[in-house]
Amino acid sequence: MCTAATYKTKGFYFGRTLDYEFSYGEEITITPRNYPIPFRHMGALASHYAIIGMAHVADNYPLYYDAMNEKGLGMAGLNFVGNAAYAEPVDGMQNVAQFEFIPWILSRCATIPEVREALARMNLVGTPFSPQMPAASLHWIIADKNEAIVVESMADGLHVHDDPAGVLTNNPPFDLQMFHLNNYLGLSPRQPENHFSPELPLATYSRGMGALGLPGDLSSQSRFARVAFTRANSISGDSEEESVSQFFHILGSVDQQRGCCEVAEGKYEITIYTSCCSAETGTYYYTTYENHQITAVDMKKEALDSDALIRYPMILKGEIRRQN
Numbered sequence: 163m164c165t166a167a168t169y170k171t172k173g174f175y176f177g178r179t180l181d182y183e184f185s186y187g188e189e190i191t192i193t194p195r196n197y198p199i200p201f202r203h204m205g206a207l208a209s210h211y212a213i214i215g216m217a218h219v220a221d222n223y224p225l226y227y228d229a230m231n232e233k234g235l236g237m238a239g240l241n242f243v244g245n246a247a248y249a250e251p252v253d254g255m256q257n258v259a260q261f262e263f264i265p266w267i268l269s270r271c272a273t274i275p276e277v278r279e280a281l282a283r284m285n286l287v288g289t290p291f292s293p294q295m296p297a298a299s300l301h302w303i304i305a306d307k308n309e310a311i312v313v314e315s316m317a318d319g320l321h322v323h324d325d326p327a328g329v330l331t332n333n334p335p336f337d338l339q340m341f342h343l344n345n346y347l348g349l350s351p352r353q354p355e356n357h358f359s360p361e362l363p364l365a366t367y368s369r370g371m372g373a374l375g376l377p378g379d380l381s382s383q384s385r386f387a388r389v390a391f392t393r394a395n396s397i398s399g400d401s402e403e404e405s406v407s408q409f410f411h412i413l414g415s416v417d418q419q420r421g422c423c424e425v426a427e428g429k430y431e432i433t434i435y436t437s438c439c440s441a442e443t444g445t446y447y448y449t450t451y452e453n454h455q456i457t458a459v460d461m462k463k464e465a466l467d468s469d470a471l472i473r474y475p476m477i478l479k480g481e482i483r484r485q486n
């Protein structure tokens with residue numbers, strides 16, 4: 163399972179949890195402006211916006227999971243198993259393989275209106291990266307500081323949904339996830355009043371009862387509701403530190419602990435990493451399952467006009483700061 167979210171203070175923040183039972187060996191990867199990005203059905207793009215994100219690099223190609231470009235546009239791919247369906251290449255369209263979707267969008271678009279235009283001439287195809295790496299079944303959240311959208315390629319075509327909740331998890335399809343939120347419209351961060359029956363002596367006995375009924379399990383539908391509630395009611399200061407700290411708390415509401423989600427005998431899905439990209443500073447912040455210290459890679463400190471990928475392995479292990 164995975165969860166992605168946006169967050170706005172004075173700045174704009176975008177990130178995700180990557181929940182799975184194993185890792186592909188991902189690294190924080192910067193694609194500088196002059197790295198020629200090859201496209202299977204279109205040739206290479208010689209120069210473009212710089213991109214920072216989490217990627218598995220194979221044959222010197224950045225297979226991004228989530229990323230942001232230097233204009234502050236963010237994009238993440240999340241599992242959409244059983245629902246994702248990709249098209250065959252079509253003449254006269256921009257045929258984009260699903261593993262190219264993040265670089266294709268982030269290399270050329272600065273805003274969501276530009277993304278909508280690009281999507282109108284795109285055909286998302288199932289061309290695999292390699293025989294060992296078949297097309298992943300994904301759907302995507304794309305966001306700038308003003309709005310978020312979700313892109314789902316299904317058997318009946320490409321769907322582009324507005325995402326006013328600013329979150330995405332996995333199944334079911336996005337329109338059903340949004341509809342399901344109606345079940346929770348009575349929840350509130352404030353204490354509830356007795357609407358049950360004036361004839362019964364009902365009263366609150368604890369703080370936090372306004373959100374009683376928010377689902378606590380790890381299913382994607384429950385995580386969608388939980389993270390949407392947490393994000394919508396989040397309050398923090400405007401500084402980068404306060405915003406980033408709050409962002410990790412928002413995604414912390416759907417953190418997956420080892421042991422709670424068994425996917426096969428003795429195999430457990432966990433939150434392998436959590437990320438937060440800052441649009442203003444071009445920084446990729448992350449934590450890992452064993453490293454709760456927020457670690458940062460700042461793309462503006464790199465030679466962004468270069469032509470070679472810049473890679474930072476994740477710092478996987480944290481340290482306990484001892485006070486005595």
Ligand SMILES: C[C@H](CCC(=O)NCCS(=O)(=O)O)[C@H]1CC[C@H]2[C@@H]3[C@H](O)C[C@@H]4C[C@H](O)CC[C@]4(C)[C@H]3C[C@H](O)[C@]12C
Pocket residue numbers: 163164180181182186218225226227239240241242243261290291295296297298299300332333382
């Ligand atoms: C497994 C990851 C998604 C995690 C997730 O959503 N888990 C939820 C599980 S469930 O639905 O709730 O069961 C996805 C996100 C990005 C994916 C990777 C990226 O798409 C980049 C390449 C794409 C290639 O086609 C396949 C390998 C790959 C390297 C992908 C492997 C894998 O499918 C990743 C890592």
